[in-house]
Amino acid sequence: MPETIEGFILAAGLGTRMGPLSRALPKPAWPLKGRSVLAHGADSLRRAGLVRLACNAHHLPGPLRAAAAEADVEVFEEPTLLGSAGGLRHARGRAADPLAVWNGDILADPPWARFLEAHRALGADLSWLLVPHPGGPWNPVWLSREGRILPPGETGEGPYHFCGPALWGPRALALLPDEGPADTKAHVLPHLDRAFGIVVEPFPFWEIGSPDQLIEAAGRVAPEAEGRIPGSYVHPTAEPPAVLTRCVLGPGARVPPAVRDRDAFWFEEGGNLVRLAL
Numbered sequence: 001m002p003e004t005i006e007g008f009i010l011a012a013g014l015g016t017r018m019g020p021l022s023r024a025l026p027k028p029a030w031p032l033k034g035r036s037v038l039a040h041g042a043d044s045l046r047r048a049g050l051v052r053l054a055c056n057a058h059h060l061p062g063p064l065r066a067a068a069a070e071a072d073v074e075v076f077e078e079p080t081l082l083g084s085a086g087g088l089r090h091a092r093g094r095a096a097d098p099l100a101v102w103n104g105d106i107l108a109d110p111p112w113a114r115f116l117e118a119h120r121a122l123g124a125d126l127s128w129l130l131v132p133h134p135g136g137p138w139n140p141v142w143l144s145r146e147g148r149i150l151p152p153g154e155t156g157e158g159p160y161h162f163c164g165p166a167l168w169g170p171r172a173l174a175l176l177p178d179e180g181p182a183d184t185k186a187h188v189l190p191h192l193d194r195a196f197g198i199v200v201e202p203f204p205f206w207e208i209g210s211p212d213q214l215i216e217a218a219g220r221v222a223p224e225a226e227g228r229i230p231g232s233y234v235h236p237t238a239e240p241p242a243v244l245t246r247c248v249l250g251p252g253a254r255v256p257p258a259v260r261d262r263d264a265f266w267f268e269e270g271g272n273l274v275r276l277a278l
Contacts, residue, residue, distance in 0.1 A: 083181030
């Protein structure tokens with residue numbers, strides 16, 4: 001009998017936001033501190049006692065599978081993307097109650113244990129982890145006095161920012177359509193009366209959604225590793241030259257020492273050294 005899935009990492013995407021970097025690796029497979037972003041997410045879940053994990057994959061499933069193997073995460077390939085929530089159908093019939101859901105392109109250590117405790121105390125069918133809204137382009141989340149997530153267009157307590165961690169109970173998972181893409185706001189929230197937002201204090205959080213965000217995260221969390229050239233990113237298998245400005249050195253990039261470069265992505269592909277504009 002297949003094992004219960006306690007946590008699911010959303011790791012399927014088209015690779016469009018990372019631009020040329022998507023030629024080499026999908027977002028969750030980029031390393032920071034020597035481990036993929038996917039592996040860091042798995043580590044965070046396991047620190048809360050959530051051991052049996054899975055993820056989905058679409059763009060470059062081979063490198064994603066390699067990153068998942070490093071982290072002992074089961075992989076479900078999606079030849080056709082299933083939207084922001086459709087990938088969770090892979091866990092139906094095997095999901096723990098609740099199923100912890102996390103994003104594969106986020107580097108953070110959310111307070112999972114506290115989140116799980118609050119979700120269970122509320123008897124929730126679906127919970128989102130929220131922080132006070134920091135300003136900026138993110139859609140605000142508003143709550144009722146009881147902490148329920150309000151529909152779009154309604155305001156109440158808040159605004160808050162949904163930072164990715166979610167807990168799905170069986171009723172929420174059962175609402176996902178059986179085929180095609182699925183979206184939480186369209187297919188699930190309108191049909192639940194026990195969908196709650198659980199508010200916590202802000203915690204360190206890096207989205208790895210663009211080349212510049214990868215470079216920034218490397219400088220912040222791995223200054224002696226991937227961020228060892230200020231303002232650039234160096235993959236663990238790359239050999240950098242002396243001077244780079246806003247560059248990403250991807251897997252296997254062995255750039256000649258005399259090279260001076262800026263705004264570029266270097267990586268090895270089929271035995272050849274490739275340079276693309278960043």
